[in-house]
Every structure is written in structure tokens, then in C-alpha cells.
Amino acid sequence: MAEIARRIGVPDIRAHKDGVPIVCLTAYTTPVARAFDAHADLLLVGDTVGMVLYGMSTTLAVTLEMMIAHGQAVMRGAQHACVMVDLPFGAYQESPQLAYRAAARVLSETGCAAVKLEGGAEMAETIRFLVQRGIPVCGHIGLMPQSVQAAGGFRTTGRKQDEAEKLRADAQAVDAAGAFAVVLEGVVEPLAAQITREVSLPTIGIGASAECDGQVLVADDMLGLFTEFTPRFVKRYADLGAQIGPAAAAYAEDVRQRRFPAPEHCFGVRKTR
Numbered sequence: 366m367a368e369i370a371r372r373i374g375v376p377d378i379r380a381h382k383d384g385v386p387i388v389c390l391t392a393y394t395t396p397v398a399r400a401f402d403a404h405a406d407l408l409l410v411g412d413t414v415g416m417v418l419y420g421m422s423t424t425l426a427v428t429l430e431m432m433i434a435h436g437q438a439v440m441r442g443a444q445h446a447c448v449m450v451d452l453p454f455g456a457y458q459e460s461p462q463l464a465y466r467a468a469a470r471v472l473s474e475t476g477c478a479a480v481k482l483e484g485g486a487e488m489a490e491t492i493r494f495l496v497q498r499g500i501p502v503c504g505h506i507g508l509m510p511q512s513v514q515a516a517g518g519f520r521t522t523g524r525k526q527d528e529a530e531k532l533r534a535d536a537q538a539v540d541a542a543g544a545f546a547v548v549l550e551g552v553v554e555p556l557a558a559q560i561t562r563e564v565s566l567p568t569i570g571i572g573a574s575a576e577c578d579g580q581v582l583v584a585d586d587m588l589g590l591f592t593e594f595t596p597r598f599v600k601r602y603a604d605l606g607a608q609i610g611p612a613a614a615a616y617a618e619d620v621r622q623r624r625f626p627a628p629e630h631c632f633g634v635r636k637t638r
């Protein structure tokens with residue numbers, strides 16, 4: 366009898382601490398989730414969806430409904446990888462109760478395994494509230510795109526002593542609150558490595574350190590589909606965006622020259638001998 370592969374769960378992700386690095390990628394659609402599923406341990410339906418698919422300049426206008434719709438799309442394509450969905454700006458910061466209602470909707474309406482939310486010590490109470498009620502939470506500290514207005518831009522953090530101390534305390538707080546993992550975004554390399562050694566939960570780096578317990582990249586960045594702004598920490602593994610314009614140009618030329626559709630694309634064409 367064929368063996369049915371079990372989906373990777375939150376405890377499996379947690380078990381990567383100090384082991385083989387967690388492979389995490391963002392995904393927002395069914396076809397991309399299907400393509401990544403065999404290769405990734407963890408798929409993140411990130412609120413970067415607003416920037417890379419909807420052309421927004423920040424993630425602030427992304428709604429819970431958008432996250433649920435994309436979470437459902439990714440769950441349709443992923444059979445193997447653990448899937449977590451970002452809680453968007455405004456859906457959780459106000460109170461643990463509001464966060465619970467948003468997270469419960471995400472889990473029940475998408476079938477995903479976990480949610481991710483941004484914030485360190487200030488979100489510890491909320492993380493604890495969710496975890497104690499059965500909702501697995503991944504933290505996210507360092508560069509927090511939902512706080513871009515307060516931070517004055519998308520900036521790397523941890524260079525100054527006070528920033529570094531705060532980040533260490535944030536990581537400890539998220540860990541103590543029961544998160545199963547924490548994303549370290551835009552954190553200077555030695556500090557990301559130090560935090561990774563200091564906490565009991567796995568760290569997932571993006572613009573952080575090779576010593577993190579896992580790495581995440583935004584799919585559209587690594588595939589060359591989002592090219593308006595490419596942070597230095599992105600490694601591009603394909604240049605798919607470059608193929609779209611020439612494909613559209615070839616199609617346009619075929620249509621104008623009546624080369625498309627050809628007989629093989631039409632129904633009921635009489636064959637000539």
C-alpha cells in the first residue's frame with residue numbers, strides 16, 4: 366500500500382532547533398504552493414502579499430480577508446509543508462482577545478497550522494494568550510514592516526547597543542511566551558547568531574545570519590518576479606519576471622499577424638489533404 370506522507374506539523378518545525386535548518390518560503394497562490402511544497406518545510410502566507418501581488422507600497426493596508434483568501438489558496442496547493450499565515454496590521458495589536466478572534470478565523474477558515482505576528486516584549490502577553498488557547502504562534506522581531514511608519518523606513522536593526530539589548534530581550538520574551546519559532550528580519554549578523562544561541566525556540570532569518578535555525582525568502586524576490594526593490598539580503602534563484610514581457614510581445618505579434626490561433630488551437634477545423 367502506498368505510504369501517505371504526513372504533513373509537517375508545528376512540533377516538527379520546533380524540533381529543527383540546532384538541527385538541519387528550516388527551509389521556509391513565502392507563498393500566496395495555489396500553483397506556487399504546489400511547486401514549493403516538496404522542497405519547503407514551512408510555507409509562510411506573508412502579508413508581503415500586499416506589496417508583491419497587489420502593488421501596495423507597505424503591508425499596512427492588507428486585510429484579514431485577504432490573508433484568509435490567500436491562506437486558503439496556499440492550503441489547496443500544499444500537501445506536505447507546514448503552512449502559517451500572517452496576522453495583518455490592525456487585526457491583533459489592540460488586545461489578546463482581538464488577536465484570538467483573528468487567529469481563530471485564520472486557522473478555522475484556512476486549515477493552516479499557525480499564525481505569525483510582529484512584535485517582541487510588547488506582544489508577549491498576546492502570544493501567551495493565543496498559545497494557551499491552542500493557537501501556535503510564530504513571532505517576528507527586528508525589522509517589522511507593520512511598524513514601518515514608526516521606524517521611519519525598512520531599516521536593519523541591532524547595530525546600536527540599546528537596539529541590540531532590546532532585540533535580545535524581545536527574543537527572550539517571545540520565547541518565554543511560548544512561540545514555536547521567531548523570524549529575525551534585518552538583524553545584524555553577529556546579533557542574530559547570538560540571539561539564536563540564547564533562545565530555546567528556532568530562529569528563522571531573513572537578512573539575519575546563516576547561524577539562524579532556518580531561513581525564509583519572499584518567493585517573488587527569489588524568483589525575480591518582484592523587482593521594484595531588491596534588498597541586499599535577497600538571493601535571486603530565477604529571473605521569471607524577465608520572461609513575461611517577451612512572452613506578451615510574442616503573443617501580441619502572433620495575434621496581429623494572424624498566426625494565433627493556429628488550426629491546432631481551434632475546434633472543428635476541416636483537415637485538407
Ligand code: KIV
Nearest residue numbers: 391411412413548581
Ligand atoms: O510577510 C512576509 O513575507 C514576512 C517575511 C518577510 C518574513 O513576514
